[in-house]
Amino acid sequence: MRVAFFLGLILSLAALIAALVSLVWTPYDVTALSIADKLKPPSPAHWLGTDHFGRDIASMLMAGARTSIAVALVAVGIGVGLGVPLGLLAAANRGGLVDEVVMRGNDLIFAFPSLVIAILITAVFGPSATNAIIAIGIFNIPVFARVTRGGALSLWTLDFIRAAEVAGKGRTRISAEHILPNILNLLIVQGTIQFSLGILAEAGLSYVGLGAQPPTPSWGRMLAEAQTMVTLAPHVAIFPGLAIVLTVLGLNLLGDGLRDHLDPRLRRAG
């Protein structure tokens, strides 16, 4: 299990470092076209080969990591920023009107898969990476609200919350002081899961043209462009896909490892 956790850590860090390094340096300029070098297979000059415009695939993957991580990170931020307070609020007013409204609102958003939200936004405002962020972010809100509420509800039944009430503390204060710190583990684990789902979703949206637009580099769009030349140059389609799989796999392994490590039930048994 530890091996899986470290593998996850290494893969996630690799994606993160590639994204950060791409801000200052990539092996080749990702916007420089060189038709003479188009569709070259992997070689010492171009480790992962070149695409149909002769661009270096390794460089584009590094820059694409930046887009993927940025979109997923902001989308998780939206989910946490709105979902967690809503979940805490619902749990503090469990069974009441506020709870009902929050939960029905959640159900409603769940009826709009992020792709559908992206379609709606794109239909009206046109495609962009921001659309992808908003679409994925909105879908993250009910996810975090549910996890927060579920975790908080089981805590609200415990006697230490009663003791805090007897000590005159209000719901908001109890939520911040006693509930939130005790569901942090849950949120961290859910955060990694949503982060990896966000990367997958960004790739999917960009693939169908609802996400990042040229010249913003993106793994999903690289795959869309590669599709027509799969037979000519399979590497153009293989490497971006591998980049997605390895990053998402890394994050999932990391999340699983964190859960095993942070879950007090599992820790007590160990």
Place this chain on the structure above:
Amino acid sequence: MSLLRLDDLSLAIHGKPILSGVAFDIAGGEIFGLVGESGSGKSMTALAVMGLLPSGATTSGRAEFMGRDLLTLPERALTGLRGNEIGMIFQEPMTALNPMKTIGDQVAETLLIHRAASRAEARDVAREKLARVGLPEDRFPLSRYPHELSGGQRQRVAIAMAIALRPKLLIADEPTTALDVTTQAQILDLLKGLTGDEGMALMLITHDLAVVAGMAARVAVMQNGRIVEQGATETLFRTRTQDYTRRLFAASAHQPQRRAQTRPETLLSVEGAVREYILPRPSPFAKPPVLRAVDGVSLTIRRGESLGLVGESGCGKSTLTRAILGLDPIQGGTIRLDGQEVTPGHTMPHDLRAKMQVVFQDPYGSFNPRHRVERLVAEPFHLTGQPKDARDRVAAALEEVGLSPADMGKYIHEFSGGQRQRIAIARALIIRPDLIVLDEAVSALDVRVRAQVLDLLARLQESHGLAYLFISHDLSVVRSITDRVLVMKAGRIVEEGATEAVFARPEHPYTQRLIAATPVIPAAWQDSA
């Protein structure tokens, strides 16, 4: 020849020793008691016999059942024995039954799994066995689901499942611990009757000496994975040759030293309190029914007095407690603390709240696991404002409850159940309240720890002139620590009086039933040692 013979049985789980050298015999048809505190290894002994040990368990020694060593039998042979020759019931009836299957199917399954009957015959046997355990078909059809039954009724279903094939040995692991005292008496009667009628041996596992005293012919006392002492119940209880048995005995009959110190002024008065819950509507357009959990309760507590409130689960005592603590609103009547009205939530002023604190039952859920003891104990300062010498006061409070100031920096998981209850008492004490509500505060503790905590409570009451509202289902505990007692049933107070008087001469039939149902060690056995 004995039915079950354990010989030098040892058990380790992942290398950690759990049992060592356990040896006893159970003869056919006898009731054998296995007593011990939590963690003594009594449940593990039962699971070893059943062959249901958790993974990572290694055993040595022998566990012979009708001449066959259960420890070396292959799993196939064990499944043939379980439910067929050896039945078992567990402590928690609320979760012991599959919520998705009817009670008839669950009882019939025992027969079907052992191919002992056809489907139709199995249903007939299920019907008969359920009737035998007190669930006749006209009132409890086989099509009932577990959630439609009470805890006691569910335990009866579990018993019917275990005895459906007339096993030679029934193992009952704390079968009545989760039940109310009157239900406990009925289940114990049922178990006793079954051993007589069916010629079945019963291995009764319990922490309660009084239960064993009334049931078992022979008994073994366990501590730390060993048998400390065993023999005929009466002789063993009378002689108590081992030091551990003596201490266990003394603790379960323990009476803390206390002096009545009630002063005349009224501290808490509850007048005609009513608490109602709106239940779900039975149909979409019907008026929602209302449950009166507390139905016109009046009580007073004087300064320095210790008042007991007893009743079985569902009688409304927890609901009343929440209202008194100012956590829930009441729909009728008034609650006054030191002359001021108690109101729910933030509407209750802090200086009024500061006059009352609480200690809960669950030593595990009573503390935020992420805070250190210093912060946990200091939490009530929220009501009074953080004093400059808060740290010193926390240290003093910890010393007062028998802990060390050095414990301030620790987290709650570093303490035992008894120590946690001491910390809970320190937290209640820190702002010097006039009243402490003790909500089943010693119910989750082993007898010896319970005796120590009761002593501590008695001492603190005297030194601080505290008033206690002591809520419990355990009559013997209430008897030992209160001046006056109220008996609550179905939301009402049915009897009230000085503790000794009520226990000696109960007037209300319900109180009489409660007292009669409470298991006791015969007085004659107590003084011989």
Place this chain on the structure above:
Amino acid sequence: MTRYLFRRLISLALSLVVASLVIFAVIEVVPGDPASYMLGLNAKPETVAALKDQLGLNAPAPVRYLNWITGMVQGDFGLSYTYKTPVSQLVIQRLAVSLPLALYALALAVLVAFPAGLMAAARRGKVADAAVMGATQVGIALPNFWFAMLLVLAFALHWQIFPAGGFPGWDQGLWPGLRALTLPAIALALPQAAILARVLRSALIETLGQDYIRTARAKGLTGGQTLLRHGLRNALIPVLTIMGMQFSFLLAGAIIIENVFYLPGLGRLIFQAITQRDLIVVESVVMILVFAVILVTFLVDLAYAAIDPRLRKRA
């Protein structure tokens, strides 16, 4: 039971109303003037006015909303601006591809996930469990459209067992149709199967820790019998929840996968509509997708009640 059903029905109706309001607001109110948006920047004012008239956009928003809703209830989804055919007709043609695809994929996912999840739970901690868990980790990380491209490379271009794309139509017979949908369905199903298998495994393991499982073992059931007779049904509730959510993922995923395989489904329709700025089609198709998701949620709720007697109560 009636009370439960009644509450669920009310919540179903409410969700539909609110969802339709949101969609209407985004498409028809937020852009200001949908007609000039649809026609683009260079449109003449007369053409815009004509379209406005044709779409009934001169009426106030609440009236338009009511017209839209009452139209839909009667099966009238309006006229596609680009295709000049009723949207309902387009949708029915396209659904004949998208719905079978989603169901095919769901069936495949269940067929793979249940044996895998059961085996992993029964042998937890053993090699078989580790193998299933490892495979599912990879499965979850696979983007389905990339997986689809790999499938095409292998099974369509290299081995030529299945077509690489296109759809012959159901009038060509069941088999050609199913053949065309097989690779898309596999691409959709495997990542979902991975999720489902993991959820089933952890739900089963959680259930196996319950007291009533110990009771069943004490009755003489073997480990396997306990798993199937007492574990599985109790573990089904979380599994059903996930399956319900997966249906919406499958629908959404189908939109993307249809583009890989050039399948004439709802997904293709909606993307063509977006590029052609045909808001009428976008609005209606989105509403149908959302309706499908809400309906599935409702069906899952009904399934809960069928499985769990505690939800049925005495009527």
